[in-house]
Amino acid sequence: MSKLPLIVGFGGINAAGRSSGFHSYKRMVSDVLTDQDMASTWQDLAHRMGLSEGSASDPEVIEAIKAGTLVRRIESFDPDSLRYQYKAALNGGQETISFSLRKSKMPSRIPENWQVEEQGSKVKITVTGELNALLEDRVSFPVTSGGNIPTGFEPSKLYNSRFHPRGLTLSVYGASDALNSLGLDWEEVLKHIKPDEVSVYAGSALAQIDDHSLSGMLAAPLTGGRVSSKMMALSFAEMPADFINGYVINSVGTTGTSMGACATFLYNLRQGMLDIQQGHSRIAIVGNAEAPVVAEVMEGFRVMGALAEDAQLKALDDSDTVDNRRACRPFSSNAGFTMAESAQFVVLMDDELALEIGASIYGSVADVFINADANKKSISAPGVGNYVTVAKATALAKAILGPEGVKQTYVQAHGTGTPQNRVTESHILNEVAKTFGIDNWPVTAVKSYVGHSMSVAPGDQLISSLGVWKYGWIPGIKTIDHIAEDVHQSNLNILTDHHFAGEHGEDYKAVILNAKGFGGNNASSLVLSPQQTMAMLAKKYSNEKISAYCNKNEAVSLQAAANDKAACGGEETIRYHFGENVMDETNVEITADSIILSEFAKPIPLATENPYADYS
Structure with a gap:
């Protein structure tokens, strides 16, 4: 019998806030939750954003929190004053051009039309004819909407993060948050397993791409910067996994990352799932971190026609001002996706170990299906592979839950907010719903809240889904006021408002996470609810075993709640152990x-x- 990969911990950060404690989920559905349910989330965000040290019940503070979370105007750079350089050939006409330089700034090869005259520590240069130069300018970027993490929150300030790329600071924070959510001391957990029975699959689809990593390294020779010894090493796409192993969890287990563009999180989830099912590992930490709200990276996507530009959004609204909050509009009249940053991690554990140590069970991963698109006319165009993955996930749901149980599922759509996606993905979901006799399949898309975090996007979907099984509401797509005419929806219920799913989401036994990645990287995962997971465990294990587990879990749950309460008040543990307990040949x-x-x-x-x- 295959071991069931249980979700026993989760953490991270995105535009909605901290993941553990369900806080990012709660921010999305804050308008339907009670004041009591929201109190800790407002406190957490107020602390994180530097707005309040108290209970954060002040209406003005709450409004400031709302303004500084979810998709909004970009904050990681100023879209109205973006540095830009133009090539120019300067010519003084019949006259020469003269200027001074420090000797240390002189080029190693002196152009033939330069006359150089020493003047102490400087030199005077006289140019006859043309002088090639770069002229600095400030321009307005055509895209001003993005999904930055909450305003004012800097994970890099929580640990010794000198010269770490932003994606890696998000990784350290997200992995620490996931471990804090366990309610178990990590060192104690390790005592129950062999040293190599931990897998870590984590990475970044776009690699590390800010001034401290690849972007800075490539630009340095042309911008007068300096390449540091860390830039190359810290730029690799699998570096989040390396950091977690080397500085967060002290692991000698399996490591790496699979890459599949916007489906990457599910690729890694599949790796961790398989390791546990096959008994290669007993614990798998799975996740991704991405920090792509960088002007140069966004420009690459913009010229492809992928991003929602301000002019297009204004035209959609027939307005002179851009509505940044509603930039991402899945399945409606739309213009493109909205770039976002995020880090999401889940801790998977085999069922036997989880019951043994009393770990909390938030759900389980039934399977992840990955299929390519076959022959294509364009590498960026959608193809047939996603029909295969969604059908496989739905068929598995029917096999596990039965012909009526499959109707108790819903879909976390890829839902990018592009005109092409609204047609192609809705057709896939609609055809699968017809095939399996689902008349009104609920469909949502959380990118409307947090934007498109590239490799992390399915992780944002998963974290949101876990919240549904705690608080009972599926987040609706509230950035839209209609469904576009070309969307296929005869058998779909595309949610334009929050949808009540039962007291603890018990109306839905499973969710299908769907991802359509650039280049034909399609992935769909079936994730089972905690209630369905426990029902399956009760069939595998004796009543005595389940009862003993429940008793152990009481203390674990209390500790997890205590960790969450402490984090809301600003006392969270960031695990970053640089140079501690290092082993060499004498320790083997x-x-x-x-x-x-x-x-x-x-x-x-x-x-x-x-x-x-x-x-x-």
Whole structure:
């Protein structure tokens, strides 16, 4: 029997706020939750944004929180004053051009039309003819909408993050938040498993791309900057996993990242799921971090026609002003997607270990399906692969839940807010709904709240889904006021308002997360509710085992709640252990059947039997 990968912890940060404690989810549905439910979330955001040290119940503070969260005007750079340089050939006509430079700034190759005269520590240069130059300017960027993390919050200030790219500071924060949500001490958890029974699959589809990493390194020779020794190393796409292993969890287990454009989180989720199902690992930390709200990166997407530009949004609204808050409009009249930053991580655990240590169960990953598009006319155009992944996920839901149970599912759509996506994805979902006898399949799209975080986008969907099974509301697409005429919806219920899903979301036994990545990277995952997961565990394990688990979980749940309460008040643990408990060759003992590492309680077994004996 395959082991069921249970979701026992989750954390991160996006435009809606902190993920653990369901706070980012609660921000999305704040208008339907009670004041009591929202109090801790307002407090958490007020602290995080530097707005209040108290209970954050002041209406003015709450309004400031709302203004500084979700999709809004870009804050990571000034769209009205973006630095830009133009190439120019200066010519003094019949006269020469003269200027002074420090000797240290002189080019190594002196142009033939330069006359150089030393003047102490400087030189006077006289140019005859043309002088090639770069002229600095300030321009307005055509896109002003983005999904920055909450205004004023800087994860880099919470630990010693000197010269870390923003994507890596988000990774450290997100992984720490996920571990804090466990309600279990990580070092104690490690005592229950072998050192190599932890998998970490985490990365960034666009790699690290700010001034401290790839972008700064490539631009330095042309902008007068300096390439540091860290830039190249910290630019790699798998660096979030490397940081988590080396500085957060002290792991010698399996590591890496799979990359599939905007479906990347689900690619990594599949890797972690398979490791647990096959018994290769007992714990898998899965996630992604992306910080692409960078003008140069956004320009690349803009010239492809992918982003919603201000002029287009104004035209949609017949207005002279841009509505940044409503920039992303899935399944409605729209213009493009909205770039966002985010970090999301989940902790998966095999069912036996979770019951043994009393870990909280937020749901389980039934499967992740990945399929390509086959032959294409354009690498960026959608294809047939997503029909395959959605159909597979839905068929599995029917196999697990039955022909009536499959109707108790809903869809977290990719929902980018582009004209092409609204047609192609709605057709896929509608055809699958018809095939499986689903008459009114609920469909939502959380990018309307937090924007498109590229590789992390399915992680934003998953974290939102876990909140549904806590507070009972599926977030509706509230940035739209109508469904576009070309959207297929005969068997769909595209939610334009929050949809009540039962007291703890019990009306829905599972959710399908859907992602359509650039280049034909399609992925769909079936995630089961905590109630459905517990029902399945009750069939596998005895009543005594389940009862013992529930008793253990009481203390774990209390500790997780205490960790969340502390974080809301500004006392959260950021795990970053640089240079601590470092092992070298003196800490390794190798025998014929095991490896013993000094910092771990249990040895790593080595193979003693031929796994391919049947072929010998």
